[in-house]
Amino acid sequence: MAQSANSLHGTSASVESILSEELARGDRSLRGVAPVLAHLLASSGQPLVSDAIVARVRGMLDHLARQLLAAERAEVLGSPAHGPPAPAEAVDALAAHLAQDHVVLGHSHVLALESHLAERLERRASLDPVLSPLLQELIASDRPAIAELAMTTLAAQSRFIQSQRRMDMPLSELPAELFLAVIACWETAARAGERGGVPRGAIERLKRSHDEGESRAGLLARLVSAMGSGVLAALELEHAGLALFASALASVTRQPRENAVIACHESQAARLALAFRAAGMDAQAIERQFMLLEPGVRVPGVIGELAPDRAQAILARSDARVVDIER
Template sequence: MIDQAAHPADTQAVEAALRRDLVRGDAAAASALPVLRYLVAAEQNAALSEEILARVKGILADIAGQLLDALIGSADRRAHAPEEIAVLTRAFLDEPVLLAHIHAAALEWQLTERLQERIGLDPVASPLIRERAGCGDALARGFLAAQANWSQGQRRMALPLAELPDAVLEAVLAILRALVGAEPALSERASAVEAEARRHHAAHANRLQWAERLVADLDTETALSISHAGVALFLTALSLRSGEPRDVAATATQPGQQARLALSLLAAQLPSGLAEEQVLAIHAGANLPNGLSGIDAWRAASILSNGATSR
């Protein structure tokens, strides 16, 4: 949480307060994945949001089922033995790129549901998307369809392979390749599964790609208004404009990450007053130090990059 003991007016004191809270937040975030990995493996629910833990488990099992469907050719997911799903799921836990992405997706959906309940923000069609899709905007309509499919998947705790970023898909396929390497009979089939997964991924734009195309057509203030653009476009814009990975941007929506979110918004060149509005929209009741206007985009990016050592 932002330190409430002082609200410094000078820029150096503001930077010091933000650096201090950034370090605290980053330390908590750094411990999140190891804790998540342990809890999924141990099937325990303590020390982490049960909602997030259940969603991560569900999505990992769904991805495992998709690979087994493709590998074995089963039309019925229920035909896969729990032990088969468990083998892949355990292997997934050793891949931080995959685990971080699934965790970020779970956080994004959690924020999406929270804002739907708090301010009535539609999980699929934000005000911006309704406006543009209603005018026949092809990008908005493409994103709308992709967001609808993703939202339905999240409700089922499912995430299609085609929705994974390139690096995450490659990590998943590498795990499959490693597991079947000792089974010559499956190796040829695994190679075919990899080729088909890459072909399908390259041939069809996924939700994140639609979001990037749409955000590129928006000005910063529009894209970084979460109540107008919606959670998905907001996170994509925050990533593209601040230079941080989208999965990292999603972690800034967690409790205790107000400093990272504020600095990311400033690094994205959002005016300080609007940046504070967005922090409060996500972290209701957060206390930010006075004087954010004294930190420009370059300085905010420097603090994000260097943390407590930035001067």
């Protein structure tokens, strides 16, 4: 981030063009993520322990494959409690097929990055990855609906952290569009193999059980919405915690949540600075947030001279969506 942040310095007259150029560089970096991940996952010589992000992505894709094959076996046998697990070669083949889909791969990458950032913030700033001060306040709200929603969100965040430690990705946690993309990959892989296709009953059962609104991302979005104007409190990373912070930043700046998460990466300093300014934060507030993420980075005061609507417009011109559902 230091190199990118250093290039943010400039006069008030040039700050918009500088940030636009940096954002374009960040866009190019994001477009290269999925192909690079696909290459690393396909390489048998890539040590799993050499890159925590790659290892987690690989583990999540394997977990998706195991869940899909278990659903298929349950449909064929009539009960999920009987029969051996899917052969390792079948899991590997389906996981490799999932890895070829950049939508699935991109979402896996963002989840792995979010958990990695949460762990780093816990080490650096003692920020609990599950229960943040703001979430604790919401749980204690005198409005029963918000308190209940906050408790449910807490449980979902706890499950997310535990799943990431196991390198798992439950099907129930997928956004609706991504869930359908995974099902489509499964069907394509089955048709290409010897099985001839996926049993329709298995697909329908999974679709009936999927509820995006009860996923962690769905619950976070609902909680942010319920906060109303109080959502600005969630833009304080140390107070809100990374999960709630990312959802709030996405909501306020009208970006996909995945982009808000990726903006916290060291290579995306311009994207994060623009998002903060689009949310109406002044230069001092922006610098405080950068100090938490990257203590060595100083944000130039001229960022405060960029109008929030101009910052929003620059973000809107960005052609990168981390998880490009629409493709």
